[in-house]
Amino acid sequence: MSNLLLIGVHQPGTTVLHRLPVGVKMAGLAAYSLSVVLVRSATWSWVFLALALLAALVGRVRLRTLARAARSVLLVALVVSALQWWLYGLPKAVETFVDLLALALAAVVLTATTAVNAILDAIVRWLGPLRRFGAQPERVALTFSLALQAIPGTLALALETRDAARARGLGRHPRAFLTPFVVRVVARAHETGDALQARGLGD
Structure with missing residues (x-):
C-alpha cells in the first residue's frame, strides 16, 4: 500500500x-x-x-x-x-x-x-475558541486525520477489487468492480467505527 x-x-x-x-x-x-x-x-x-x-x-x-x-x-x-x-x-x-x-x-x-501534524495542530488551535460552545477540536482534528488516512486505504481497496475482477475474467464489467468495491468500503468504515468506539471515541 x-x-x-x-x-x-x-x-x-x-x-x-x-x-x-x-x-x-x-x-x-x-x-x-x-x-x-x-x-x-x-x-x-x-x-x-x-x-x-x-x-x-x-x-x-x-x-x-x-x-x-x-x-x-x-x-x-x-x-x-x-x-x-x-x-x-x-x-x-x-x-x-x-x-x-x-x-x-x-x-x-x-x-x-x-507536516500533517502541523495541519492537525492548526485545526485544534483554530477551533479552540469554540470549546465554550461544547465543541471538541481534538475530535475534529481526529476526524480530519481519519479522512486523510482513508484516501490511500480506499485506493488500495479499489486496486485489489479491480485485480480480483480481472482474475475472474470480469475486468470489463463495471458491476463486477463497483459492487464489491462499495461493499468493501462500507465494511472498512464499519471496522473503523468499531475500533473508535472500543477506544471510547465513538460517542
Whole structure:
C-alpha cells in the first residue's frame, strides 16, 4: 500500500510554499478545490492542472512523489470518467479526469510542504475558541486525520477489487468492480467505527 500514500510525504525544505503559514496554504487549497469543482470548463481544467504542477515546481516536490500520486488516483479517475462519458459524452469525461488529477496533485503539494501534524495542530488551535460552545477540536482534528488516512486505504481497496475482477475474467464489467468495491468500503468504515468506539471515541 505504500505506493498509494497521498499523505505522509512531507519533504522538509526552504521554498516559498514551505515557509507559508499553514492557514494560508490550507485556505489556498480550499479556494483552489472549490474553483475546480465550480468552474465547468474543459479549458479551465487544464489551467487548474497547470497551476497544480506549477505549485509542485515551486515547492520542489519530487517527481517520484507526483508520479505516485497520479498513479494512485488514476483508477478512481478512470472509473468516474467512464461514467461521465457514458452519461454526458467524451468532453465531460476528459474534464472530470483532469479535474480529479489536478485535485490529487494539489493535495500532494500541501502534504509535501506541510507536516500533517502541523495541519492537525492548526485545526485544534483554530477551533479552540469554540470549546465554550461544547465543541471538541481534538475530535475534529481526529476526524480530519481519519479522512486523510482513508484516501490511500480506499485506493488500495479499489486496486485489489479491480485485480480480483480481472482474475475472474470480469475486468470489463463495471458491476463486477463497483459492487464489491462499495461493499468493501462500507465494511472498512464499519471496522473503523468499531475500533473508535472500543477506544471510547465513538460517542
